[in-house]
Amino acid sequence: MSERSRTLPRRSCLSTPGSSDRFLAKAAGATADMTFLDLEDSVAPNEKVSARAKVVNAIRTQEWDDRVLCVRVNAWDTRWTYEDVIEVVGHAGTRLDEVMLPKVQCAADVVALDLLLTQVEKNAGLPVGHVGIEAQIETARGLINVDDICAASPRLEAIIFGPADFAASIEMPVLTGGVAIPEYPGDHFNYVFSRILMAGRANGLQVIDGPFLKVRELDALRDFALRTRMLGYDGKWALTPDQALVLNEVYSPTQEQFDRAFDILEAYRVATEENNTGAVMFGDEMIDEASRKMATKFLSRGARAGLSRSQE
Numbered sequence: 172m173s174e175r176s177r178t179l180p181r182r183s184c185l186s187t188p189g190s191s192d193r194f195l196a197k198a199a200g201a202t203a204d205m206t207f208l209d210l211e212d213s214v215a216p217n218e219k220v221s222a223r224a225k226v227v228n229a230i231r232t233q234e235w236d237d238r239v240l241c242v243r244v245n246a247w248d249t250r251w252t253y254e255d256v257i258e259v260v261g262h263a264g265t266r267l268d269e270v271m272l273p274k275v276q277c278a279a280d281v282v283a284l285d286l287l288l289t290q291v292e293k294n295a296g297l298p299v300g301h302v303g304i305e306a307q308i309e310t311a312r313g314l315i316n317v318d319d320i321c322a323a324s325p326r327l328e329a330i331i332f333g334p335a336d337f338a339a340s341i342e343m344p345v346l347t348g349g350v351a352i353p354e355y356p357g358d359h360f361n362y363v364f365s366r367i368l369m370a371g372r373a374n375g376l377q378v379i380d381g382p383f384l385k386v387r388e389l390d391a392l393r394d395f396a397l398r399t400r401m402l403g404y405d406g407k408w409a410l411t412p413d414q415a416l417v418l419n420e421v422y423s424p425t426q427e428q429f430d431r432a433f434d435i436l437e438a439y440r441v442a443t444e445e446n447n448t449g450a451v452m453f454g455d456e457m458i459d460e461a462s463r464k465m466a467t468k469f470l471s472r473g474a475r476a477g478l479s480r481s482q483e
């Protein structure tokens with residue numbers, strides 16, 4: 172895994188088609204926690220091979236600030252995967268943090284990529300283990316095997332839900348994946364979101380929601396993204412820079428939450444370190460060690476989003 176990118180924020184993960192000179196040229200300038208250059212579904216079959224060199228060129232020549240930088244290769248059930256890895260990882264240099272593997276069905280898919288990466292790293296003079304892996308869960312079989320998938324390699328940094336392919340895989344009667352379904356009484360993906368979250372967290376991974384395809388409907392995106400934000404997800408894919416701005420906000424704590432978390436930690440510190448009590452009243456609420464853990468998460472997410480305690 173890439174030590175650099177493992178804990179970096181991924182509130183917004185901006186997709187860029189790897190065959191488009193125009194989008195590649197703009198990719199580094201768009202605000203997002205993570206950018207992934209795509210060789211998979213946003214690239215036409217006839218462009219798959221030529222897109223590799225474009226992606227390598229974009230990685231090597233653009234100024235990428237400190238964001239997570241990733242390339243999505245094609246899935247193992249195509250004929251492109253191994254050459255995607257050899258061509259891109261073999262020539263991209265050290266700035267490439269990760270490879271994203273789509274349509275992961277079982278742990279062996281991740282192990283195969285891990286083994287291939289090790290050889291490519293050795294031949295390219297990269298430190299072995301430098302390149303991390305993000306795995307997409309977007310089939311029924313992938314979901315069934317998600318526990319094993321999340322534990323398959325120390326290179327894994329994030330697990331991602333792919334709602335469009337997933338809807339197709341389970342034969343959900345929708346034509347747009349990853350948006351609300353008003354006819355369904357509740358959240359049609361709640362089970363899937365929760366299942367992936369548990370597997371990811373049990374293995375120390377970041378957990379990411381996939382695309383929201385109605386790209387002009389930013390309010391609807393905000394509303395939908397709140398579902399995974401409230402469950403505990405770290406971020407979501409963005410298909411446009413405008414979507415990324417919305418997501419950076421949704422997946423960050425508010426200033427009020429950050430301040431409250433800060434104050435809980437301070438009250439708990441005083442209680443445990445100065446007064447030797449494990450539980451203490453904070454306003455009208457009892458706080459204890461579990462409260463400290465919850466507050467710590469808010470603080471680290473807030474700090475990553477650039478927040479600090481506001482003045483009293």
Ligand code: GLV
Binds near residue numbers: 307382
């Ligand atoms: C993303 O890859 C999706 O299929 O939703």
Ligand code: MG
Binds near residue numbers: 212273309335
């Ligand atoms: Mg997909």
